Amino acid sequence: xxxxxxxxxxxxxxxxxxxxxxxxxxxxxxxxxxxxxxxxxxxxxxxxxxxxxxxxxxxxxxxxxxxxxxxxxxxxxxxxxxxxxxxxxxxxxxxxxxxxxxxxxxxxxxxxxxxxxxxxxxxxxxxxxxxxxxxxxxxxxxxxxxxxxxxxxxxxxxxxxxxxxxxxxxxxxxxxxxxxxxxxxxxxxxxxxxxxxxxxxxxxxxxxxxxxxxxxxxxxxxxxxxxxxxxxxxxxxxxxxxxxxxxxxxxxxxxxxxxxxxxxxxxxxxxxxxxxxxxxxxxxxxxxxxxxxxxxxxxxxxxxxxxxxxxxxxxxxxxxxxxxxxxxxxxxxxxxxxxxxxxxxxxxxxxxxxxxxxxxxxxxxxxxxxxxxxxxxxxxxxxxxxxxxxxx
Numbered sequence: 334x335x336x337x338x339x340x341x342x343x344x345x346x347x348x349x350x351x352x353x354x355x356x357x358x359x360x361x362x363x364x365x366x367x368x369x370x371x372x373x374x375x376x377x378x379x380x381x382x383x384x385x386x387x388x389x390x391x392x393x394x395x396x397x398x399x400x401x402x403x404x405x406x407x408x409x410x411x412x413x414x415x416x417x418x419x420x421x422x423x424x425x426x427x428x429x430x431x432x433x434x435x436x437x438x439x440x441x442x443x444x445x446x447x448x449x450x451x452x453x454x455x456x457x458x459x460x461x462x463x464x465x466x467x468x469x470x471x472x473x474x475x476x477x478x479x480x481x482x483x484x485x486x487x488x489x490x491x492x493x494x495x496x497x498x499x500x501x502x503x504x505x506x507x508x509x510x511x512x513x514x515x516x517x518x519x520x521x522x523x524x525x526x527x528x529x530x531x532x533x534x535x536x537x538x539x540x541x542x543x544x545x546x547x548x549x550x551x552x553x554x555x556x557x558x559x560x561x562x563x564x565x566x567x568x569x570x571x572x573x574x575x576x577x578x579x580x581x582x583x584x585x586x587x588x589x590x591x592x593x594x595x596x597x598x599x600x601x602x603x604x605x606x607x608x609x610x611x612x613x614x615x616x617x618x619x620x621x622x623x624x625x626x627x628x629x630x631x632x633x634x635x636x637x638x639x640x641x642x643x644x645x646x647x648x649x650x651x652x653x654x655x656x657x658x659x660x661x662x663x664x665x666x667x668x669x670x671x672x673x674x675x676x677x678x679x680x681x682x683x684x685x686x687x688x689x690x691x692x693x694x695x696x697x698x699x700x701x702x703x704x705x706x707x708x709x710x711x712x713x714x715x716x717x718x719x720x721x722x723x724x725x
Contacts (some may be wrong), residue, residue: 411438
């Protein structure tokens with residue numbers, strides 16, 4: 334592991350942290366700022382949508398100016414600045430603005446690492462190394478669970494997030510000092526997003542990329558706290574513990590898919606099988622009564638585990654990209670994944686609000702949310718089944 338990749342992995346830890354720490358701050362943000370669950374769901378959605386909006390510009394910047402400046406300056410301004418704004422928030426909309434800024438800051442770090450992997454390492458190792466970077470970064474979802482609860486209780490959520498602002502700025506300065514830009518390639522002046530969309534395989538791969546991260550992104554990013562508090566009456570400590578389990582499951586899933594791909598010699602069918610299992614578990618939440626906290630936690634853990642096919646699907650798509658469009662290709666796929674999660678956060682937040690304010694129970698609201706996740710996966714899988722398989 335080169336120093337620049339290790340530092341980008343640390344930056345991705347922050348990215349994973351920021352996309353999921355709201356779920357364990359539900360109660361203090363409600364108490365201090367009056368932020369309702371649907372407002373926090375929208376704020377989380379702004380993180381993903383801002384992240385997604387930067388993906389095409391980030392892809393162009395990676396191809397033209399390299400990963401060092403692209404990742405370093407955006408993380409410094411967006412990561413450090415967004416966390417500082419969050420720490421000083423006095424209104425719910427301040428949280429939304431801070432989350433959007435954090436999404437901008439985090440937008441280049443994973444793709445910068447993937448760009449370096451695609452340019453400096455053998456193609457046959459991309460999937461495994463991409464999964465390793467993703468697995469390292471996913472540990473951020475662990476730090477954003479019970480440890481964040483402890484920090485918020487010990488020093489207050491404002492001081493904890495303020496410390497993260499300083500850490501983010503320090504990591505960004507490290508990126509500017511350490512990251513090594515790969516050698517330039519001759520860029521085809523006619524290469525564009527349209528060239529990527531002309532690749533037939535993309536029309537099967539991109540739909541699953543769009544929906545596969547919705548369930549785990551939603552569960553871990555927003556709904557862990559509200560679901561277990563509203564349906565099971567869980568305390569902050571229980572919520573933090575469950576979130577920790579979800580984070581571990583996501584690391585295991587992310588790191589596990591690479592070896593499974595090598596064992597079976599296929600990317601497509603491993604990704605399809607994993608997401609199909611997650612789809613069935615989403616439907617199980619709807620069918621089974623919500624009367625057992627441990628069973629509910631186990632099912633949601635399985636969803637978080639099996640939907641960790643992000644690196645695998647990106648590796649599947651990357652195998653079809655020409656060398657001069659790798660930066661824009663991987664960021665296009667990342668854009669699809671983040672837009673899917675961002676829109677689903679806002680939709681499920683509105684769905685929750687309408688059902689509860691319309692007289693429905695909390696359990697009915699979450700049944701509707703998980704039914705949506707299951708149906709979205711079903712559509713994505715149906716289209717992905719038509720995509721050609723390819724390994725390096």
